[in-house]
Amino acid sequence: MRAVTGAGTAIWGVGTSAFAKQPSVGGPRLAWQAAVEALDDAGATAADIDAVYAGSVFGDPGAVTRCLQQIGIVEVPVITIENACASGTSAFHEARLAVETGRYERVLAFGIETMTSHFDGAISPIASDPDGAQGYAMPGIYGMSATRYQCEFGVTDEQMAAVAVKNRRHAVGNPRAQHRTAVTAEQVLASPMVADPITLFQCCSIADAAAAAVIGPRGGSPDPRREVAIRSSALRSGRLWDHTCDKVWGWDIVADTAARAFEAAGVGPGDIDVFEVHDAFTIGEIIATEALGLCAPGEGGRLAESGRTALGGAQPVNPSGGLLSRGHPLGATGLAQIAEIAWQLRAMAGDRQVPGARLGAVETMGGGTAGIDGNACVVAVLEQPG
């Protein structure tokens, strides 16, 4: 397998809709908001796009193509990818490789999910199979991960709550997030219990949203000084959590994917100035930060309450507020993470800016409904323009 370093590709522009429960807006309008912003940002038009890689999980067949055609992206290849929670970053990865290998010049990486029309609930409702009906849905799976972490490493309820407190505080500065009010640890811990020890404020919400990035050759955009270089990206599958794993939910696959992405970029985790990671539940960020190498295994809880990963700390994680604040519209999430890091690296992140951020990383990890082994993980390393 040839390693693709991504030295030759860049993000020319990014865009997102608002992230909210907004069933009345509809997929085509969300798509328009995200794609047109990304195209404008790239100095491009719909006619410039050679192909689209799109992430979407719950959409009707062909729904993405329909949305895109209504904004003028017609005839070109549209490949819709369902890689569970990592669908958006899988689309990003495939789009980048398509440019890197010279197949297309300008590719739109796109993601969309209209969840309120599919689900009627406040928290992740992925529970359509028999296991799910028995409670072995995503909150339950993460709840078991958290229980094991509490037992094995002494992670505390307060450390988990610290993730939610941090990310909700970050989101106060993110006008596109769904939840923009800060919460206290007491509020997090007093919110309704969903899957012991995970309380409601430690769960991502559903949302309706779209997000997009225009990807092309480095130096090829109308204004190369605004290009965010893609240093690398990696996509892996792997068992998340079964008798062959000695780590809990996702640890192994995130560590494996991150190692490949970091190696291809020629960096280590200590070189990254800002991260967007997959905090679908608070314990998810704790596990992800360990697997990404921000701290030693078992230290993720202490890292969360140390302040090191907060805005103002040495390596801020989820300055956007993360999935806990945006909500988690599956297909859109990964590209919203990409957009946030692109804004950070261009110093466009306003009140949530990480000063002087030069390198950023995105991590998304998705499992299927049955949970333990159907999944995908993507890690990407991005670099500031110039």
Next chain:
Amino acid sequence: MRAVTGAGTAIWGVGTSAFAKQPSVGGPRLAWQAAVEALDDAGATAADIDAVYAGSVFGDPGAVTRCLQQIGIVEVPVITIENACASGTSAFHEARLAVETGRYERVLAFGIETMTSHFDGAISPIASDPDGAQGYAMPGIYGMSATRYQCEFGVTDEQMAAVAVKNRRHAVGNPRAQHRTAVTAEQVLASPMVADPITLFQCCSIADAAAAAVIGPRGGSPDPRREVAIRSSALRSGRLWDHTCDKVWGWDIVADTAARAFEAAGVGPGDIDVFEVHDAFTIGEIIATEALGLCAPGEGGRLAESGRTALGGAQPVNPSGGLLSRGHPLGATGLAQIAEIAWQLRAMAGDRQVPGARLGAVETMGGGTAGIDGNACVVAVLEQPG
């Protein structure tokens, strides 16, 4: 956009499960049947596969990854594509391009759909949106196409029935088809009316099935004499049928995609010895054969009853029995078409063999639930080994 001719890629092996309503078999076993046959046929093992591109429409998130992991395909990138009815051939196209551009050495193109667990009905049930609830589902859309064809070109009920008679007769020789009994034109026309003028025997059935192909560099397999060369493939989107089209359902997009695939392969439609085309409904084959250039526009009905596209004719279409005989498990369909052409070009098609077939073509066309504009079309040109 760079044209990719596919001169350097080949199908090393193919495999399918049976095509049937077989809810008790389950996705993992269907996947095993298809993937292991394809790997054996390629002289490869699960450990040889560098990446998977999979077509699946109705599966739960991560379901494909789960199925593959249970047959030993773990850790490698798995990209699950939802491109409506063309999901399987979209996966084939992306797999081929990934090899062609040097990204991977050996890629599994895979497709699966377990429809009986999702739908409870005998005919294509894609009617989940408000339009569908009013009857504007796939049978109704094809029914309107047929009505317009009858009005505009004098296509007769008998010509449409001739497609079903031909394809069901072909399927008598296909042990993997769902419907293996021949039917008469009288039986076709007397079967229950589904969407005037389309009767039940003119509609594809739902099915549970999987299909797969191993793709690698040409000349690189353990036995290059068995490789089926991929001369070209093309993937396009486009409006199927609205006020901007002067052709009915799918004509324009099939013609556009076929023109690109034929040009890239350096062939014309007259050079192709055997076709597998998207006969989800009888009128679909009539339109597809016209758009592929087998006859002039409006002549598809007469072509169907001429015998020219039957086994024994000059250019057999759907020797496998097509979707009308296999059924149409969306993600699996395209790769079953690929497998049939691979068997034909290797002279392995038994009672349904097209003697001396040297070049074969596959066409798949998919629209979304709302029908008129969300879609994808893939056309591929394959060449006999040696």
